[in-house]
Amino acid sequence: MPARGTLVTATSDLEGVLAALPRARHRETSAYPIEGRFPSVALRPESPDGVARVLAAARDARAAVVPQGARTALTLGRPVSRYDVALDTTGLHRIVEYEPADMTVTVEAGVTLHALQARLAEEGQYLSVDPPPGDEVTIGGLLATARAGAWRGLLPGVRDLVLGITVATPEGTLVSSGGRVVKNVTGYDLHRLHTGALGSLGVIVSASFKVAPLPEATAMLALRCPDIQLAERAAFELRDRRLPLRALSLLDASTATTVGVETRAPATTVLAAFEGVPAVVARAERESRDVARRMRAAIEAVPPFTWSALRRRAALAGSEEQTVLVRLGVPPSRVASTLAAVGSGRLEAWAHVAAGCVYVRGASLTAATLLALQADAHAAGGFLQVEHAPAELRDIGDAGDLELTRTLKATFDPEGVLNPGRWGDDA
């Protein structure tokens, strides 16, 4: 048996993994590249128990496992230091229990968000998560990444919607935390720990959520303001009028044009989405027109695909490997000035006001520009995270509390079985 930390790629070591898994499906490894690397083994177990057995066998073989669902966010975090086993979670595709009257649902981790929303919509309900860039994402991936978008700060985040989860630990056991009911005060909130851990502490095999009624009415508006100062004032007025806001974003001219709102610099667009009962949404539209008039902004209704297009700017297709995407976290009061500091030109920049989140995207983002943006974010009391970049730029960015991360990794995955290095743990 190789020593701990040894790179294991010899198939003979991994044959034990396969032999231990009679019911796991063996897949073509060529379908599971990550940043130019391929695993030695790819498996698609079809039950939580099967996932646990993959992990137990991998630990015995000292093999590194990368769990993966729809594979849309495998470059988040640091590059993995070892990659021996691809653990495809899409075989876990069952909706385990759905109680519309209780507004709770339990699903396996490989269920796609799209499939779950379609089932919930049959009962007039939905999982009120900030819509991700694509519908194909899996519930496990959604929880493991716990990324927020335009809804953050206006609605609860995904972490707050989880009632409980079951996780396969790196030792190969199944552990549950929380429950299926909305009132649950027993046990540790381990589900909060695994939410956002990028699959570095355990593999989520199922999760229970509270769900919400689908809104009766929606309205989406674009206010094209003459400059960023007026756009900031418009956004804060809309926020402070206590309207039923779901999203409030600022777009520079090039981002606005990309998502279909024709405009020119220095104009800045405020995108606002409202949801609720029809009378309240109608009032929100009236008040938005009033705000637009006072800020000398043109106002128009925009179709839902404008928002989908904006979300897709926060995700990258395979052909865009050289494109860099960073996320700056700043106080909401500093969002507009941060956006202005990015400047226009060859970059795209947009921001979600309530979340204090500014995205910058472009092929021309260099290490020097990233460091300058990071310094500005720090001066505002915030941070910069690299969401997507070629490997050589991914060491830039704030990794959070590395000491805490490493302690958690050493506690929950001392052998470094899962996603070694992804969480900045240097396993």
Ligand SMILES: Cc1cc2nc3c(=O)[nH]c(=O)nc-3n(C[C@H](O)[C@H](O)[C@H](O)COP(=O)(O)OP(=O)(O)OC[C@H]3O[C@@H](n4cnc5c(N)ncnc54)[C@H](O)[C@@H]3O)c2cc1C
């Ligand atoms: C640039 C960018 C912007 C984004 N913006 C938003 C946004 O605005 N709103 C939003 O909701 N989401 C956002 N996301 C997150 C997006 O929703 C993710 O792409 C998606 O949720 C990941 O699902 P997936 O099935 O593709 O996971 P994968 O890409 O397959 O995996 C992603 C990570 O999760 C781990 N993982 C996958 N499944 C499991 C599991 N069952 N247990 C434990 N770990 C697991 C993987 O090891 C990997 O580290 C963004 C992502 C990116 C990259």
